Amino acid sequence: MSGGAQVRAWRPGIDGVVEVLHAYFPSHAYPSHTHDAWTVLIVDEGAVRYDLDHREHGLAQAQVSLLPPNVPHDGRSVHPEGFRKRVLYLDPQRLGGEGLVGAAVDHPEYVDPVLRRRLHQLHGVLVDGREDLEAQSRLTLIEERLQQHLRRQVTDPPDRRDAGVAAKLREVLDGHLPTGITLDEASKLVHAHPAHLVRAFSREYGMPPHRYLTGRRVDLARRFLLEGRPPAEVAGLAGFYDQSHLNRHFRKMLGVTPAAFVRP
Incomplete structure (x- = not known):
């Protein structure tokens, strides 16, 4: 439970x-999923x-974590009192191509007080919601610093493996999110x-295809909820059988119901 x-x-x-x-999670543990x-x-x-x-990693208050798109990860508190976090989800094209994904997988945490402070400041501006130019300026500096970290870690040419069966299946699943x-x-x-x-998908992405599809549908539901659509409508739009089905998976992923997710 995640009361x-x-x-x-x-x-x-x-x-x-x-x-x-x-978010503040006193006890919630994220199952493995992707964004x-x-x-x-x-x-x-x-x-x-x-x-x-x-691979196991840890994140403390002095660090910044950068998780790449489409790579499975989970999350849990180190201490029994839980944790409080702030997260930015950036468009996958903002930080560069696939060549930098491997760098983020190998080293997802940075001890960078300047970057940490800039993120804190940007979150404050985004909460206020009235200073678009300041938010854009701060975001630009943050992205520049993240790119510097990623490029510093790239010492070899990016992995040019064939997409393979797993990647092809992921493309198919992504193309059938609502319909299945x-x-x-x-x-x-x-x-x-x-x-x-x-077998190929589970080996490549660390989760079976059905769990990947459910996680992507929860991601899709989040987008619709943030557009102001009611949970009952979002359930069908995101590919869930009904609102109860959406609630069950949404709570499992985020620790709260869809209604609580967008509650002011």
């Missing part, structure tokens, strides 16, 4: 910022432990046996 969880999320009118999330955005995370109270691409697709249908599109699809 006492506090979540505030919104979409600011700033190019490049997909979502802002401020289609760069996740820039700071912790204000407590500490967080998480697995990224099958059966494994047999996917296997015909990808030209691979259903069992091989599941």
Whole structure:
């Protein structure tokens, strides 16, 4: 259970910022999931432990964490009193191409007081919501500093492996978020046996295809909720059977109901 969880999320009118999330989780643990955005995370109270691409990491208050798009991760509190965090979700194109994703996977935490302070300041401006130019200026400096960290870690040419069966299946799942697709249908599109699809996808992304699809649908539901749509409508738009189905997976992922997610 995640009693006492506090979540505030919104979409600011700033190019490049997909979502802002401020949350306190006294006991909630994130299951493994992915986002289609760069996740820039700071912790204000407590500490967080998480697995990224099958490797364990920790995030304390002095650090900044940068999680790349489409790489599975989870999250849990280090201490029994829980943790408080602030998150920016940035458009996947804002920080550069796929060549930098590997750098973020290898080293997702930075001890950078300047970057930490700039993020704190930007969150304050975004909460106020009335200073677009200041928010854009601060975001530009933050992105520049994040890119510097990422490029500093890139010592070899980016991995040019073939997309492979797993990546092809991910493209199919992404193209069928609301409607869904059966494994047999996917296997015909990808030209691979259903069992091989599941094994390849789970090995590559650290989760089975159905869990990936559910996580992406929760992400889609968040976008619709932030547009002001009611949860009952969002359930169908995001591909859930009904509002109860949406509530169950949304609470599992975020620790709160869809209604609480957008409550002022």
